[in-house]
Amino acid sequence: MRVIVLGSGVIGTSVAYYLARSGHDVTVIDRQPGPALETSYANAGEVSPGYSAPWAGPGVPMKAIKWLLMQHSPLVVKPMLDAALWRFCLQMLANCNAEAYEVNKSRMVRLAEYSRDCLRELRDETGIRYDERTRGTLQLFRTQKQLDGVAKDIEVLKSSGVPFEVLDRKGFVEVEPGLAETQHKFVGALRLPGDETGDCFKFTQSLAKMAEALGVRFRFGVAIEGLEQAGSRITGVRTAEGLLTADQYVVALGSYSTALLARFLGKGGLAAGGEVKDGGNPTVSGRFGPGQVVKY
Numbered sequence: 001m002r003v004i005v006l007g008s009g010v011i012g013t014s015v016a017y018y019l020a021r022s023g024h025d026v027t028v029i030d031r032q033p034g035p036a037l038e039t040s041y042a043n044a045g046e047v048s049p050g051y052s053a054p055w056a057g058p059g060v061p062m063k064a065i066k067w068l069l070m071q072h073s074p075l076v077v078k079p080m081l082d083a084a085l086w087r088f089c090l091q092m093l094a095n096c097n098a099e100a101y102e103v104n105k106s107r108m109v110r111l112a113e114y115s116r117d118c119l120r121e122l123r124d125e126t127g128i129r130y131d132e133r134t135r136g137t138l139q140l141f142r143t144q145k146q147l148d149g150v151a152k153d154i155e156v157l158k159s160s161g162v163p164f165e166v167l168d169r170k171g172f173v174e175v176e177p178g179l180a181e182t183q184h185k186f187v188g189a190l191r192l193p194g195d196e197t198g199d200c201f202k203f204t205q206s207l208a209k210m211a212e213a214l215g216v217r218f219r220f221g222v223a224i225e226g227l228e229q230a231g232s233r234i235t236g237v238r239t240a241e242g243l244l245t246a247d248q249y250v251v252a253l254g255s256y257s258t259a260l261l262a263r264f265l266g267k268g269g270l271a272a273g274g275e276v277k278d279g280g281n282p283t284v285s286g287r288f289g290p291g292q293v294v295k296y
């Protein structure tokens, strides 16, 4: 099958690698001169399934108001007449309760755990190196209130079977002796031994080379302008270098995916293969629609 993957960040490149490994004829298009030069270039490098959590949660609306009033605010919302923005805010608000938080977090943890296990399998299979470390992560808490606040997360970790430890000062200094001098600044820690870290840019650059060795063609410096559609089928990708066609299309443009698919969203979904269907949730890369982020 001929497949065009739109975007060569960590998601597009991984999809291309797995499709080529399954014997498909894959072309990847990206406007940058190489893989992983946008969001996947410099992230925090955490592979932390246990920390996967929805932004929407109990207490977030009050926190958001406080943040918006801060001088160096971690949250900026430009009020404008944009239906998509207000629809997003209302959906966010509707999910700021304990029930929705638990459901959304448990789904994200399951997905992230599966993704982490695929990463381990890929590492064993290919020997890919990306400054990875597999010694877990430690979240430190400055106040008792913060430490008490992870109780709801711990319930999800327990129900998802994710190993964890809640550590006191003696405990986290044993795990990380470098904290001995500053232990008085923290009341405790949550350790997730199954977590890892690594360089997402290096990972994606190396995986792209492996995908190329499997026959994947990367077309860099090509801007995507839109999708061609005939009836209920996507029939091609309009680019600055002309129309490109395939049997199937995977959209992995990161935060730019929604804009490309905007005219499809809300009019019924896209099923795998770019066919428009009524009433379904939008699915683009065969499994997840825009807005559901899989952390690499």
Ligand SMILES: Cc1cc2nc3c(=O)[nH]c(=O)nc-3n(C[C@H](O)[C@H](O)[C@H](O)COP(=O)(O)OP(=O)(O)OC[C@H]3O[C@@H](n4cnc5c(N)ncnc54)[C@H](O)[C@@H]3O)c2cc1C
Residues within 6 Å of the ligand: 006, 007, 008, 009, 010, 011, 012, 029, 030, 031, 032, 035, 036, 037, 038, 039, 040, 041, 042, 043, 044, 045, 046, 047, 048, 222, 223, 224, 225, 252, 253, 254, 255, 256, 293, 294, 295, 296
């Ligand atoms: C500051 C920060 C820290 C983060 N830390 C972590 C972390 O510790 N752990 C973690 O798991 N996640 C982290 N993330 C999230 C993670 O980096 C992203 O989820 C991931 O990189 C998204 O990959 P992607 O392939 O979907 O998108 P991208 O890497 O953005 O790839 C999309 C590609 O599409 C291309 N593209 C877009 N539009 C067009 C167009 N019109 N024409 C042609 N090409 C186009 C771009 O050039 C780009 O290469 C962090 C994100 C940020 C911003």
